[in-house]
Amino acid sequence: MALRAGDHSQAAMTGVKEKVLTLDTMNSSIRRVEYAVRGPIVLRALELEQELRQGVKKPFTEVIRANIGDAQAMGQKPITFLRQVLALCAHPDLLNSPNFPEDAKRRAEHILRACGGHSLGAYSISSGIQLIREDVARYIQQRDGGISADPDNIFLSTGASNAIVTVLKLLVAGEGRTRSGVLIPIPQYPLYSAALAELNAVQVDYYLDEERVWALDVAELRRALRQAREHCRPCALCVINPGNPTGQVQTRECIEAVIRFAFEERLFLLADEVYQDNVYAEGSQFHSFKKVLTEMGSPYAEQQELASFHSVSKGYMGECGFRGGYVEVVNMDPAVQQQMRKLMSVRLCPPVPGQVLLDVVVSPPAPSDPSFAQFQAPTRPSQELGLAPDMFFCMSLLEETGICVVPGSGFGQREGTYHFRMTILPPMEKLRPLLEKLSQFHAKFTQEYS
Amino acid sequence: MALRAGDHSQAAMTGVKEKVLTLDTMNSSIRRVEYAVRGPIVLRALELEQELRQGVKKPFTEVIRANIGDAQAMGQKPITFLRQVLALCAHPDLLNSPNFPEDAKRRAEHILRACGGHSLGAYSISSGIQLIREDVARYIQQRDGGISADPDNIFLSTGASNAIVTVLKLLVAGEGRTRSGVLIPIPQYPLYSAALAELNAVQVDYYLDEERVWALDVAELRRALRQAREHCRPCALCVINPGNPTGQVQTRECIEAVIRFAFEERLFLLADEVYQDNVYAEGSQFHSFKKVLTEMGSPYAEQQELASFHSVSKGYMGECGFRGGYVEVVNMDPAVQQQMRKLMSVRLCPPVPGQVLLDVVVSPPAPSDPSFAQFQAPTRPSQELGLAPDMFFCMSLLEETGICVVPGSGFGQREGTYHFRMTILPPMEKLRPLLEKLSQFHAKFTQEYS
Numbered sequence: 002m003a004l005r006a007g008d009h010s011q012a013a014m015t016g017v018k019e020k021v022l023t024l025d026t027m028n029s030s031i032r033r034v035e036y037a038v039r040g041p042i043v044l045r046a047l048e049l050e051q052e053l054r055q056g057v058k059k060p061f062t063e064v065i066r067a068n069i070g071d072a073q074a075m076g077q078k079p080i081t082f083l084r085q086v087l088a089l090c091a092h093p094d095l096l097n098s099p100n101f102p103e104d105a106k107r108r109a110e111h112i113l114r115a116c117g118g119h120s121l122g123a124y125s126i127s128s129g130i131q132l133i134r135e136d137v138a139r140y141i142q143q144r145d146g147g148i149s150a151d152p153d154n155i156f157l158s159t160g161a162s163n164a165i166v167t168v169l170k171l172l173v174a175g176e177g178r179t180r181s182g183v184l185i186p187i188p189q190y191p192l193y194s195a196a197l198a199e200l201n202a203v204q205v206d207y208y209l210d211e212e213r214v215w216a217l218d219v220a221e222l223r224r225a226l227r228q229a230r231e232h233c234r235p236c237a238l239c240v241i242n243p244g245n246p247t248g249q250v251q252t253r254e255c256i257e258a259v260i261r262f263a264f265e266e267r268l269f270l271l272a273d274e275v276y277q278d279n280v281y282a283e284g285s286q287f288h289s290f291k292k293v294l295t296e297m298g299s300p301y302a303e304q305q306e307l308a309s310f311h312s313v314s315k316g317y318m319g320e321c322g323f324r325g326g327y328v329e330v331v332n333m334d335p336a337v338q339q340q341m342r343k344l345m346s347v348r349l350c351p352p353v354p355g356q357v358l359l360d361v362v363v364s365p366p367a368p369s370d371p372s373f374a375q376f377q378a379p380t381r382p383s384q385e386l387g388l389a390p391d392m393f394f395c396m397s398l399l400e401e402t403g404i405c406v407v408p409g410s411g412f413g414q415r416e417g418t419y420h421f422r423m424t425i426l427p428p429m430e431k432l433r434p435l436l437e438k439l440s441q442f443h444a445k446f447t448q449e450y451s
Numbered sequence: 452m453a454l455r456a457g458d459h460s461q462a463a464m465t466g467v468k469e470k471v472l473t474l475d476t477m478n479s480s481i482r483r484v485e486y487a488v489r490g491p492i493v494l495r496a497l498e499l500e501q502e503l504r505q506g507v508k509k510p511f512t513e514v515i516r517a518n519i520g521d522a523q524a525m526g527q528k529p530i531t532f533l534r535q536v537l538a539l540c541a542h543p544d545l546l547n548s549p550n551f552p553e554d555a556k557r558r559a560e561h562i563l564r565a566c567g568g569h570s571l572g573a574y575s576i577s578s579g580i581q582l583i584r585e586d587v588a589r590y591i592q593q594r595d596g597g598i599s600a601d602p603d604n605i606f607l608s609t610g611a612s613n614a615i616v617t618v619l620k621l622l623v624a625g626e627g628r629t630r631s632g633v634l635i636p637i638p639q640y641p642l643y644s645a646a647l648a649e650l651n652a653v654q655v656d657y658y659l660d661e662e663r664v665w666a667l668d669v670a671e672l673r674r675a676l677r678q679a680r681e682h683c684r685p686c687a688l689c690v691i692n693p694g695n696p697t698g699q700v701q702t703r704e705c706i707e708a709v710i711r712f713a714f715e716e717r718l719f720l721l722a723d724e725v726y727q728d729n730v731y732a733e734g735s736q737f738h739s740f741k742k743v744l745t746e747m748g749s750p751y752a753e754q755q756e757l758a759s760f761h762s763v764s765k766g767y768m769g770e771c772g773f774r775g776g777y778v779e780v781v782n783m784d785p786a787v788q789q790q791m792r793k794l795m796s797v798r799l800c801p802p803v804p805g806q807v808l809l810d811v812v813v814s815p816p817a818p819s820d821p822s823f824a825q826f827q828a829p830t831r832p833s834q835e836l837g838l839a840p841d842m843f844f845c846m847s848l849l850e851e852t853g854i855c856v857v858p859g860s861g862f863g864q865r866e867g868t869y870h871f872r873m874t875i876l877p878p879m880e881k882l883r884p885l886l887e888k889l890s891q892f893h894a895k896f897t898q899e900y901s
């Protein structure tokens with residue numbers, strides 16, 4: 002009964018109409034969106050899980066998801082204090098329970114007082130609860146050695162994803178050769194390529210240097226920018242630091258060089274810093290773009306425009322399901338900031354439980370608080386590995402072993418090189434056999450196809 | 452120090468550069484977005500609240516927000532069972548507490564088993580937790596007298612807002628005279644005009660008939676469509692039923708006529724049914740578009756494309772802050788539905804606590820459950836009123852009385868008529884003096900300016 006496009010006379014005759022909304026008539030920008038982290042490999046993984054549940058025999062008994070940084074799905078336990086505060090806020094009758102520590106109760110009361118109707122069930126103001134933005138500002142100030150942060154420059158969001166897309170949305174404009182270009186690292190986190198496709202902006206790739214452990218090289222930025230200027234209007238530069246999927250942590254010198262470059266070339270800076278609490282390598286240290294920019298002094302400190310993103314999904318808490326995050330904007334044109342406020346207000350507000358979690362994350366119990374001892378950051382690895390071939394490798398790996406990883410093409414890679422990306426969040430007792438299976442599979446695969 | 456656009460030589464000389472991102476360079480579609488529910492009146496209300504906190508003397512002691520349908524901000528208490536389940540899910544240690552009813556515990560365990568890592572802190576699959584989509588499907592089936600619903604056609608979302616924008620995003624395409632047009636009611640809920648501006652689609656207004664208590668009239672749809680076809684490509688029709696801001700509940704005959712119209716004119720139907728549990732007027736009854744469409748039989752039942760939206764923000768629960776909602780798509784082209792799945796996966800997943808609430812809302816305690824008696828739907832009014840003049844009236848009202856309402860222009864109104872829209876969610880003891888103040892102000896205002 003399927004009809005070809007345009008075949009309306011026949012449609013009328015048989016009484017069967019073609020769909021109004023088809024691949025041909027739909028928004029072509031959406032069709033161009035690719036999304037690796039949850040692409041065909043993940044869809045197949047879902048099917049395999051269903052088949053296993055239905056008792057279908059497979060060479061493995063469970064699917065292991067190493068495709069997405071989702072700590073709790075991998076068995077990491079949530080931090081008790083965070084969840085106590087949340088339960089108290091959700092069900093304030095518990096404030097009378099003797100089974101909750103005093104500091105959790107105080108915190109919950111403090112947050113509830115700042116909520117409309119003293120309830121999580123009220124919409125908050127669109128940029129997020131004032132009190133929580135103030136706590137975020139204090140957190141940033143401490144992180145950055147005292148450099149001040151203004152709560153009015155902080156917008157809470159539905160995960161960092163939502164904040165990133167909002168800022169990109171403000172930036173993109175133009176058609177043809179004046180279309181906005183946005184520089185993104187390759188390999189990247191695929192939200193960026195997806196959002197740029199959706200917004201019909203030009204994705205300008207700059208390659209991280211695999212030979213130097215995926216370092217960012219300003220000469221490469223310059224090359225990418227020069228080429229891009231021939232066909233679009235580059236207006237922004239995205240940096241992911243610490244890197245996903247590379248795990249690279251940028252040096253202070255590198256960040257300074259990037260800021261100078263952005264300033265000279267008039268690029269708005271987007272710093273994706275959601276992994277700021279996931280730095281493990283010896284000698285590595287996280288420097289925020291805001292701090293470096295401010296310490297560089299004039300003209301950067303007062304002029305370079307910057308948006309910095311953070312999330313409750315990563316770090317030691319790994320609370321992905323709550324979709325909490327924020328963006329701090331620096332040196333943004335006040336009129337544009339007003340537009341950003343308006344844009345966020347159209348979606349009413351970010352989820353309030355995610356705002357609550359963010360509040361506890363940015364102001365955890367102090368040493369004098371009863372929950373201090375219990376509130377530990379179970380440090381866990383989050384760097385990523387790099388290896389060989391691609392989609393076929395990943396699909397075969399999934400079918401034979403149940404291990405779900407992402408082909409490198411989804412993040413971007415230099416032509417002729419092939420990678421896959423896996424997260425290593427599974428607990429030790431799962432990770433060891435996983436790596437063994439993987440290594441066996443890899444040996445067999447390369448033998449078979451080389 | 453502000454420089455004019457293009458004044459780059461002077462900028463270079465003084466070392467002061469203009470911002471990269473300005474009103475001139477930013478995304479002009481975003482600039483065109485207007486958002487009434489949280490526009491200038493609400494910004495001023497926020498300032499007034501701040502001034503009151505700082506002890507500034509005003510002719511009122513508190514600001515009353517009748518601008519947005521936010522029941523709990525107005526003092527409505529959340530439903531205990533909902534919050535018990537949520538607290539148990541957030542902090543599963545409570546499953547051992549004797550202070551929670553057994554059915555709440557069973558429900559929480561049931562939901563947690565369906566979560567990654569048995570935790571709310573894991574990302575769910577992008578369309579929402581399978582178990583919850585199954586419960587939503589069962590709910591729809593019951594609501595619609597047994598007409599089946601498929602969990603794969605249900606997508607959970609970050610409030611209904613997010614689902615509405617997602618479906619609109621799929622629909623819009625084209626440039627100039629082939630730009631997509633979307634028919635929306637006037638007055639409308641301003642998310643629609645905002646989203647269409649953002650997506651650069653054409654807003655096609657059809658007017659509800661104030662003389663007939665804001666009824667929808669197919670002759671008016673026909674007029675709007677005919678005129679729109681001269682300058683764009685109308686592809687979709689939005690209906691809000693029960694209406695916001697009008698409170699109108701459509702009759703079954705009206706819905707049938709709308710469906711026939713959409714089918715004949717090849718329009719994708721969007722039915723915003725978030726107020727389906729807020730029907731109070733005697734003789735009024737809610738009919739879902741899905742049910743009417745299915746019962747109309749061939750060719751509508753198998754061919755007319757429809758997306759129906761619902762939310763946990765409205766109804767008797769009024770849990771706005773959690774941002775839970777869903778869309779059910781009917782007769783959508785499977786290839787497009789796949790695209791929709793992809794698009795949602797870019798944002799990872801809707802907030803899991805909102806998904807949990809939705810689950811309880813769609814499958815509340817049964818008569819045999821311990822929490823049944825306690826789980827009552829405190830029915831409350833939610834229709835809206837219609838009155839005279841506009842922005843000036845609303846701003847004066849706010850300044851003099853602290854009552855925050857929305858000018859009719861934000862929802863749309865026939866030229867030469869003026870309205871404002873207020874929600875009547877405040878509890879009785881606030882609502883009575885509010886209405887008295889309002890009526891005094893109105894008398895004074897009309898006397899003064901007529």
Ligand SMILES: Cc1ncc(COP(=O)(O)O)c(C=O)c1O
Pocket residue numbers: 070159160161162163190192241245273275311312313314321324325326799
């Ligand atoms: C680099 C990077 N940015 C942003 C995000 C989005 O995180 P969320 O939207 O959950 O806050 C992720 C998630 O994996 C990420 O890896």
Ligand SMILES: Cc1ncc(COP(=O)(O)O)c(C=O)c1O
Pocket residue numbers: 349520609610611612613640642691695723725761762763764771774775776
């Ligand atoms: C008609 C209508 N649709 C959709 C929404 C959005 O609701 P939410 O995004 O909170 O689910 C509202 C909120 O007031 C509304 O009135």
